[in-house]
Amino acid sequence: xxxxxxxxxxxCEWEVPPQGGMRVPGIIYADRALIEAMDEKxxxxxxxxxxxxxxxxxxxxxxxxxxxxxxxxxxxxxxDAAEGGVVSAGGxxxxxxxxxxxxxxxxxxxxxxxxxxxxADALFAAIPAGxxxxxxxxxxxxxxxxxLAGGARWAVQRGYGEAxxxxxxxxxxxxxxxxxxAVSGRARQRQRDEMGTLxxxxxYLEVQEVVDIQDPDTAAVFGxxxxxxxxxxxxxxRGLGHQIGTEFLKRMALAAPDHGIDLPDRxxxxxxxxxxxxxxxxxxxxxxxxxxxxxxxxxTHLTRMAFFEVLPQxxxxxxxxxxxxxxxxEPHEVEGRTRRLFVHRKGATRAFGPGHPDxxxxxxxxxxxxxxxxxxxxxxxxxxxxxxxxQRSFASACHGAGRAMSRHQAARRWKGRQLVDELAGRGxxxxxxxxxxxxxxxxxxxxxxGAVVEAARCAGLARxxxxxxPVVCIKG
DNA sequence: ATGTCC
Numbered sequence: 001x002x003x004x005x006x007x008x009x010x011x012c013e014w015e016v017p018p019q020g021g022m023r024v025p026g027i028i029y030a031d032r033a034l035i036e037a038m039d040e041k042x043x044x045x046x047x048x049x050x051x052x053x054x055x056x057x058x059x060x061x062x063x064x065x066x067x068x069x070x071x072x073x074x075x076x077x078x079x080d081a082a083e084g085g086v087v088s089a090g091g092x093x094x095x096x097x098x099x100x101x102x103x104x105x106x107x108x109x110x111x112x113x114x115x116x117x118x119x120a121d122a123l124f125a126a127i128p129a130g131x132x133x134x135x136x137x138x139x140x141x142x143x144x145x146x147x148l149a150g151g152a153r154w155a156v157q158r159g160y161g162e163a164x165x166x167x168x169x170x171x172x173x174x175x176x177x178x179x180x181x182a183v184s185g186r187a188r189q190r191q192r193d194e195m196g197t198l199x200x201x202x203x204y205l206e207v208q209e210v211v212d213i214q215d216p217d218t219a220a221v222f223g224x225x226x227x228x229x230x231x232x233x234x235x236x237x238r239g240l241g242h243q244i245g246t247e248f249l250k251r252m253a254l255a256a257p258d259h260g261i262d263l264p265d266r267x268x269x270x271x272x273x274x275x276x277x278x279x280x281x282x283x284x285x286x287x288x289x290x291x292x293x294x295x296x297x298x299x300t301h302l303t304r305m306a307f308f309e310v311l312p313q314x315x316x317x318x319x320x321x322x323x324x325x326x327x328x329x330e331p332h333e334v335e336g337r338t339r340r341l342f343v344h345r346k347g348a349t350r351a352f353g354p355g356h357p358d359x360x361x362x363x364x365x366x367x368x369x370x371x372x373x374x375x376x377x378x379x380x381x382x383x384x385x386x387x388x389x390x391q392r393s394f395a396s397a398c399h400g401a402g403r404a405m406s407r408h409q410a411a412r413r414w415k416g417r418q419l420v421d422e423l424a425g426r427g428x429x430x431x432x433x434x435x436x437x438x439x440x441x442x443x444x445x446x447x448x449x450g451a452v453v454e455a456a457r458c459a460g461l462a463r464x465x466x467x468x469x470p471v472v473c474i475k476g
Numbered sequence: 477a478t479g480t481c482c
Contacts (some may be wrong), residue, residue: 069477092477093477094478095477095478096477098477131478131479131480132478132479188477190478194479199477199478199482200477200478201477201478202477203477236477237477238477238478239478239479241477241478242477243478243480245477245478246478295479325477407480
């Protein structure tokens with residue numbers, strides 16, 4: 001996009017002034033180079049979101065924004081139920097509560113020396129990955145209900161992981177307000193065998209080295225030192241979230257005229273927060289959040305088992321678990337008044353700053369860890385929430401590098417086998433069930449995550465704490 | 477993202 005076509009508010013803040021049906025302005029947080037590289041579709045989608053009923057303040061895009069279904073990926077928008085505000089299935093995304101959790105291992109890079117191949121093999125054997133992959137559990141209906149209501153808390157009760165993990169999961173491991181009854185039979189059927197699986201696409205489990213510390217004081221609170229080994233897991237709610245997204249998108253599009261909503265794009269399908277359909281979606285979506293939290297909790301247990309086989313001295317403890325595809329009801333101060341808003345974050349990470357009452361005690365003085373996944377073979381980052389992001393983006397930040405090229409283009413340009421060999425030459429071990437999947441996830445198909453993180457810092461959304469480099473990567 | 481089109 002042409003930077004000159006925006007009202008520039010500051011170095012890293014670009015405004016799309018309200019026009020046409022826009023109820024509020026659009027705001028894109030990025031530096032000049034990222035704006036230049038962004039597709040024109042991002043502006044169009046930011047403007048479309050700004051037309052939705054009850055939107056508060058602005059339609060936002062994070063520095064890693066790119067073209068998504070209806071809302072941009074990297075989009076943030078908050079709605080007020082009392083002002084006719086809506087909830088949108090496309091505004092959450094199909095992979096409901098997709099997110100990242102990072103585990104501390106107590107290991108240093110030296111401890112891994114000579115064990116990398118065995119660890120990669122053990123993890124690859126332990127972690128079911130790929131399209132349609134199935135796990136070790138079979139959830140009958142009653143157990144499915146318990147999982148959908150209990151989230152990571154349910155998983156810990158069933159022996160997956162430790163009670164101490166729960167304190168370090170957003171919502172303390174269990175999303176309130178979930179309605180298992182709003183989850184269809186087909187969504188349940190799809191998820192029956194898929195608990196504790198990684199999935200495909202950009203999902204991964206990575207063993208990483210902390211290679212650089214930007215903020216030593218915060219890193220100390222997070223338990224991160226240069227040379228430490230950590231594990232990051234990126235995945236979501238698998239078939240269940242996808243099925244819920246598909247079903248409600250269709251129902252919301254069909255019901256829009258009855259709700260008096262005029263959609264500029266069918267993909268923006270939404271329902272009033274105060275309608276029966278809106279409430280039903282919120283209940284189903286929150287159940288899908290619990291599914292994703294339970295899934296990452298089970299994967300954590302499997303990861304611990306694999307490490308125990310190869311490096312029994314490892315002590316895997318959760319740093320934090322964040323979701324980046326959600327709609328959450330949160331109090332936010334707007335023009336001096338605290339209002340309860342429904343904040344859609346689609347490909348955007350919650351980034352609560354210091355003092356936020358919802359954070360566990362350990363992060364009360366620092367702000368929450370903001371976990372940013374890179375692309376395969378490139379760096380990941382751990383950021384920390386800043387107080388100012390509350391006013392700037394409803395306390396949200398970027399979520400990753402963001403695609404620069406379509407899957408199809410990437411698959412034509414690269415060969416999976418060749419990429420695996422190249423990365424092995426740089427000391428990065430890839431294990432994947434799908435050669436095409438690896439090609440689609442080529443590092444060159446993504447933007448530079450470092451530039452995205454720098455823009456998030458420049459915009460005051462979150463502050464870099466540590467940079468991680470991959471050692472082993474298990475891909476779907 | 478996704479039993480990569482019920």
